[in-house]
Amino acid sequence: MHAPDDFSNGAGDQPPRHILTPSTLNRLVRGLLEDALPLVWIEGELSNVARPASGHLYFTLKDNAAQVRCAMFKPKSSCLRFKPADGMQVLVRARVGLYEPRGEFQLVAEHMEPAGEGALQREFERLKAQLDAEGLFAQDHKRPLPRFARRIGVITSATGAAIHDVLSVLGRRWPLVDVDVLPVPVQGHEAPPAIVSMLRKATACGRYDVLLLSRGGGSLEDLWAFNDERVARAIHASQVPVVSAVGHEIDFSIADFVADLRAPTPSAAAELLVPDVRAQQRHLDQMRQRIMAIQERRLQQRIQRIDHLLARLQSQRPQARLAHDRERLLHLHRRLLGARIAQLNQLKARLDRVHAHLLSQHPRQQLALLRQRLEQHAQHLRRLVEHKLERERLTLQQTARALHAVSPLATLERGYAILFDAEGKVLRSVQTVTVDTPLRARLADGELPLRVSDK
Incomplete structure (x- = not known):
């Protein structure tokens, strides 16, 4: 494996082109570690557990072949649900890093739990979901x-x-x-x-x-x-x-x-x-007081009813009933006597009115009144009759004059005659008669029998 040209020595006695300081080297190593292993899960045994006054947690995580120093800083270490102790088997989630002041490789823990608890928790959630689905x-x-x-x-x-x-x-x-x-x-x-x-x-x-x-x-x-x-x-x-x-x-x-x-x-x-026995005792005391109050109220109601029934019983005794009936009889007698007196007074007043009416209707007084009224009616009747006769006479005269003016007799007096057939009907046309038909002629002063001799 070759080092980069920037970090290699020159040939012969030439001095190196770049010289690294320990801090620079540590930063380079830490960067390589953090880039290669950003977050890892590690299981191991705790040892050298220490929690200084700062609140950080420092410990060593080891197995049978190796160990690694670890640190968990206060914000994370305060959230642990258990107290780490030497000899405990734990599961740690950590970032791989380098402690630069001493140039030591270490883990910065973010989470810690007892080994096996994560699997148990997953099994717990699985069984819980299964049983919940089953009802x-x-x-x-x-x-x-x-x-x-x-x-x-x-x-x-x-x-x-x-x-x-x-x-x-x-x-x-x-x-x-x-x-x-x-x-x-x-x-x-x-x-x-x-x-x-x-x-x-x-x-x-x-x-x-x-x-x-x-x-x-x-x-x-x-x-x-x-x-x-x-x-x-x-x-x-x-x-x-x-x-x-x-x-x-x-x-x-x-x-x-x-x-x-x-x-x-x-x-x-x-x-x-x-x-709670004390709460039940208080409840019983309250119920006892309520029962006593109800019993007292019902007792008072019973006493009042007994007093009422006793009063009714006393009022139903024969002596009391006789006294009550006697009082009632006297009251009715007084009412009857008052009614009779009032009735007699009414009859007397009525009799007085009838007597006065009879006096006013005596025959002598009635005859005088009737005679006077008869004379008045007779005079009035004579005047009415005379007045009516006069009116009827005038009407008759007017009617006679009107009838005479239109009467056939007046026409006959002027020389005319009226012909009648044998049945007494007025003859109105020569077409209704034949030869030898008998007729009658009505003149002003009488009738003449006639016969048709030739048409």
């Missing part, structure tokens, strides 16, 4: 918890801190509940089958109103028994409501999604499972 997380499969549970089965480690917290909260909030600790391992390969077996036994015995599946906090690997598919299906198949309280508030497991209720912590689960 194991559906809300319509969630069973309601009993309001007052009499027996609770706690499936957890008998030696863990979680059971002590649960028993303490249950004993403080609701001492009446019976709690059975159903011990199972909560970590390791033997945990899932043990949990599944205990869930089936607790469901089959029919003793418990609700089951609590619980354990304390830990890493994803520590909690992995509660992400097992067998445990999830056993929870879904349980005939008894199941409450899941696994890890801390920020931890979520597959059991949390399948269970009928997820509690953030074991202590919170215990508070959700049973009511």
Whole structure:
């Protein structure tokens, strides 16, 4: 391999054309490293872990054959979800670089997690999506918890801190509940089958109103028994409501999604499972006061009704009824007497009016009045008759003159005659008669019989 011409020595004793300084060389090496390996994932064992006051994290990552120095600066190191310690197996995402002050090759870490946790997280997401698609997380499969549970089965480690917290909260909030600790391992390969077996036994015995599946906090690997598919299906198949309280508030497991209720912590689960005895006592006191108030009100209503019925009963006694009827009879008698007196007064007033009317209608007075009226009517009638006769006489004279003016008799007096046939009809044409037809002639002073002799 040949060096570039700019960095090679000349022939013979000629001095080199360019001389590099250590800092320049380090910059060149760092540039080559960063360009060739911009970002890498490395798994190894932690050693020489140090966190000075600056907040940066310095450590060595090694395996059986080699080691490399690493640094994680404060913005990144503050976001770690675990505390790095010597001997831990971790997975690091880092940039390859060069620490120029000492000319040492190093890694600048941007992310760190316990080795194996990334694979577990991917497996967690895969199983979660599968069970969700099958409907194991559906809300319509969630069973309601009993309001007052009499027996609770706690499936957890008998030696863990979680059971002590649960028993303490249950004993403080609701001492009446019976709690059975159903011990199972909560970590390791033997945990899932043990949990599944205990869930089936607790469901089959029919003793418990609700089951609590619980354990304390830990890493994803520590909690992995509660992400097992067998445990999830056993929870879904349980005939008894199941409450899941696994890890801390920020931890979520597959059991949390399948269970009928997820509690953030074991202590919170215990508070959700049973009511608060003090709150129930206050509620009972309020209900007792309400019942007493209702009873008092109803008692007062009953007393008032009894008083009313007693008054009615006293009013229905024979003596009281006789006294009441006597009063009523006297009242009616007074009303009848007043009515008779009023009726007599009305009759007397009517009789007085009739008597006055009869006096005004006496025959002597009537005869005098009638005689006077008759004389008046007779005089008036004579005047009317005379006046009418005079008018009729004048009318008759006028009519007689008019009739005489148009009468045929007046025409006959002037020498004319009227011919009649045998039937008394006026003869109007010579065509209506024949020879020897008898006729009559009407003259002014009489009639003459005639006969047609020749036409």
